[in-house]
Amino acid sequence: MKEKITSVEDLPGVGPKIAEKLMEAGYTDLMVIATASPAELAAVAEIGEGVAAKIISAAREALDMGFETGLAVLEKRKSVNKLTTSSKELDALLHGGLETQSITECYGAYGSGKTQLAHQLAVNVQLPKEKGGLNGNALFIDTENTFRPERIEQMANALGLDPKKTLENVFVGRAYNSDHQILLVEKAKDIIKEYKIKLIIIDSLTSHFRAEYVGRGALASRQQKLNQHLHTMQKIADTYNCVVYITNQVMAKPDVIFGDPTEAVGGHVLHHAATFRIYLRKGKGDKRIARLVDSPHLPDGEAVFRITPEGIRD
Ligand code: GTP
Ligand code: MG
Helix, strand or coil: CCCCCCCHHHCCCCCHHHHHHHHHCCCCCHHHHHCCCHHHHHHHHCCCHHHHHHHHHHHHHHCCCCCCCHHHHHHHHHCCCEECCCCHHHHHHCCCCEECCEEEEEEECCCCCHHHHHHHHHHHCCCCHHHCCCCCEEEEEECCCCCCHHHHHHHHHHCCCCHHHHHHCEEEEECCCHHHHHHHHHHHHHHHHHCCEEEEEEECCCHHHHHHCCCHHHHHHHHHHHHHHHHHHHHHHHHHCCEEEEEEEEEECCCCCCCCCEEECCHHHHHHHCCEEEEEEECCCCEEEEEEECCCCCCCCEEEEEEECCEEEC
16 A cells, blocks of 8 residues: 655655755645646756656645535635724725735725735734734735835734734845845745744735836736746745735826726736735825725625724724
8 A cells, every 4th residue: 555645755756855955945845845836846956847747746646636626615715814904894895804815906006005004914914813813924025115114013003012023023025126026925935834924915016027027028028927926926825824915006008098097017917816906096185995896706896994193994
């Protein structure tokens, strides 16, 4: 009888040397290997793609992947948790908050509140479950240098949390260009487990891509890179039961006369990758209006919230 495979070292084709390389690169459990691509695994373990493909399929077999029954899918949905936004209206629009195992995209114009919501979520994720948190920590990938620790302190104080401790549980990575941003997300696997990360923020997902891939000729490669990047995030969200929150600025298209003059950067790639898309726009004063756009199982609708000194509120 074949011995049961329970860890990465047990996989056929994985010797001590390969195992060590996989561990170092964060491929520490069967699920991470099973959901990797041959090219990716070949690169990290310095092996041929053929060997990598065999290792991946062994991991999948060991995990009994492939078709799932509807019941198994339902079981998995049961482990989905919700993260509060601190606005009852916005939470209601999202049927309880942002979901783990999903990517939530927030898009809107300058000053619409995307970054403010990111800060609020980084605080809220640390709350216990009965208060709408996930009892975990946040990873904040900052591409525009708009992370403000002082704002985290204000929001933490307003919720009765220790501001210093709250800041200690937000891990900030400043991404200097799109390749660096991609690398930070790939490296995130290492710290997610160690530091109990339950929320990954990328604010903003698209700014570097937009600046670096200019012109029609660059569009296809930009979309391809973004697609792969989002795929990595979805995998992380699934594997570690995390919330992924990404922001995206809307770009005015002055040449469009008819139809919607604004369109999220990234276009159709994001359209398919993000499970929830929230469109934010400014209202009067501190009011903001959120609209849920094409969500698979929630009705489209709108919610109004405010950006107050204490943070996001109704
Ligand atoms: P871009 O990143 O430029 O696309 O905008 P954004 O959507 O990220 O906007 P952001 O979340 O930065 O929202 C900016 C707005 O939030 C400001 O116009 C202020 O109204 C409000 N805001 C920002 N910081 C504070 C603060 O410390 N206190 C309060 N009360 N409001 C703030
Ligand atoms: Mg912002």
